[in-house]
Amino acid sequence: MNNGKEKTQKLTTASGRPYVENENTQSVGPRGPLLLQDYILHEKMAHFNRERIPERVVHAKGSGAYGTFTVTHDISKYTKAKVFNKIGKETKVFLRFSTVGGEKGSADTERDPRGFAMKFYTEDGNWDLVGNNTPVFFIKDPKKFGDFIHTQKRDPYTNCKSPTMMWDYWSLNPESLHQVMILMSDRGTPIGYRFMNGYGSHTFSMINAKNERVWVKFHFKTMQGIKNFNDAEAAEMKSKDMDFSQRDLVESIDNGHFPKWALKIQVMTNDQAKKFKWNPFDLTKIWPHKDFPLIDVGVMELNENPKNYFAEVEQSAFAPAHIIDGISYSPDKMLQGRLLSYPDAHRYRLGGNYEQIPVNRCPYMVNNYQRDGHMAVSGNGGSAPNYWPNSFDGVYADQSYKEPAWDLEHSIADWYDRNAEGENDHYTQPGNLFRDVMDEEQKKSTISNIVGAMKGISGPKKDQIIYRQLCHFFRADVNLGTGIAKGLGVNVDEVMKHLKHEPAKI
Numbered sequence: 001m002n003n004g005k006e007k008t009q010k011l012t013t014a015s016g017r018p019y020v021e022n023e024n025t026q027s028v029g030p031r032g033p034l035l036l037q038d039y040i041l042h043e044k045m046a047h048f049n050r051e052r053i054p055e056r057v058v059h060a061k062g063s064g065a066y067g068t069f070t071v072t073h074d075i076s077k078y079t080k081a082k083v084f085n086k087i088g089k090e091t092k093v094f095l096r097f098s099t100v101g102g103e104k105g106s107a108d109t110e111r112d113p114r115g116f117a118m119k120f121y122t123e124d125g126n127w128d129l130v131g132n133n134t135p136v137f138f139i140k141d142p143k144k145f146g147d148f149i150h151t152q153k154r155d156p157y158t159n160c161k162s163p164t165m166m167w168d169y170w171s172l173n174p175e176s177l178h179q180v181m182i183l184m185s186d187r188g189t190p191i192g193y194r195f196m197n198g199y200g201s202h203t204f205s206m207i208n209a210k211n212e213r214v215w216v217k218f219h220f221k222t223m224q225g226i227k228n229f230n231d232a233e234a235a236e237m238k239s240k241d242m243d244f245s246q247r248d249l250v251e252s253i254d255n256g257h258f259p260k261w262a263l264k265i266q267v268m269t270n271d272q273a274k275k276f277k278w279n280p281f282d283l284t285k286i287w288p289h290k291d292f293p294l295i296d297v298g299v300m301e302l303n304e305n306p307k308n309y310f311a312e313v314e315q316s317a318f319a320p321a322h323i324i325d326g327i328s329y330s331p332d333k334m335l336q337g338r339l340l341s342y343p344d345a346h347r348y349r350l351g352g353n354y355e356q357i358p359v360n361r362c363p364y365m366v367n368n369y370q371r372d373g374h375m376a377v378s379g380n381g382g383s384a385p386n387y388w389p390n391s392f393d394g395v396y397a398d399q400s401y402k403e404p405a406w407d408l409e410h411s412i413a414d415w416y417d418r419n420a421e422g423e424n425d426h427y428t429q430p431g432n433l434f435r436d437v438m439d440e441e442q443k444k445s446t447i448s449n450i451v452g453a454m455k456g457i458s459g460p461k462k463d464q465i466i467y468r469q470l471c472h473f474f475r476a477d478v479n480l481g482t483g484i485a486k487g488l489g490v491n492v493d494e495v496m497k498h499l500k501h502e503p504a505k506i
């Protein structure tokens, strides 16, 4: 059919053969059966059947954009990373935002943490900082991750989301309380992606030109200001526009309103780490600003929408393992677990050559001897040697990139060491958040959001789960606990009777 447009390009098969008929399959006469030889029908149907790839198990619903990171302050005393080596230096970035628990078609305004995954295309390789809009997380050991995420997904029997599963798990894992508090505040329902902070969340390290290491936290503060939906507004937006955050991001960039974030870091020396009241590598804890002030680094601006959602956003793959010279890991257990699990997830979803997909590809040098495999689409090393060492190419392992050693205090930590002082204080920081950071309005909405969410707990274990979780809120702050108990119609004296018991014994 001709739609009246100027004819500029011939229609072709995937192999490039021009063809004449894209709607009617060849048949034996106008009313007869179809001919097998019309392979274009097969090609179209077969490709359509294969349009879906496995969705991400977590962070399935997402939005992405390209932008620029610009250095505004000199931090060379902490890091030799080339991305930071000159004030005014610009580096291309790709950022993917997401919700966490929902499927690919889920609503953008659900109460959920938001993913904040960044790829910096640097001359020393791609640096991925795969964070969230929260500085902490629900668990501090990756062995718990699968169990925890199951509670955020669908009940195996009803196939519905289950507040009972969620609160049962949280109440039995009090280390989740800090993140639960943030999630239940109005920051759990940000207005799209532009009005929220991003955090590297984990503790990383930075290494300077003298090969000295410091521990580091990354903070991306929104320059649009924090703006959140309250619970009712988020629910209303869910019914109006499931894709609110996606639409907001695309439209704001198309309209030239480029969102920006100020990158700041917190720095801790190894001596400070040894004296720190909490484990500085515990993902359920923050470093207080008054002890570890924010240091300005630069500004990230998003200014270009991807041309094709599937190619660039769905196929984008971030891995905390992708660090660059001058930036490194820490003993943060969750980070250590993610170093393995993220590339593993990408190999499953996208294949072993996922780093050859243009959005993931390093635009600078890539020299190694990995060859072949599905979709080896970027030259596959051409005629160069495919083994190392060899007598032909000039590829060498540059020793100037060698990292300084880590001094470890323990040989192999046994599980029981995890109860050392400062390891299991799950209450001070969530209490500080409620008491010292939230104003009266925020306190009220946090309590009301928690009450609303806990009202969904049902079934034979309902009272047990409610008492167990209420005890955690009381341990963090008496006013917080009292407010929630009242909202749920629970007698405070009854909760007090349980307070002396371990969570698992309630």
Ligand code: NDP
Residues within 6 Å of the ligand: 135, 181, 182, 185, 186, 187, 197, 221, 226, 286, 287, 288, 289, 290, 428, 429, 430, 432, 433, 437, 438, 442
């Ligand atoms: P500060 O008063 O110096 O900082 C408070 C921080 O809390 C600010 O970063 C603020 O972000 C953020 N914040 C405000 N409301 C919320 C909320 N509802 N959910 C999550 N974050 C919020 O305090 P401290 O550094 O001493 O920390 C006190 C408590 O603040 C912590 O226990 C923690 O719960 C929370 N917090 C601390 C962070 C840190 O890295 N120190 C980071 C984020 C939260 P903003 O400035 O953008 O408004």
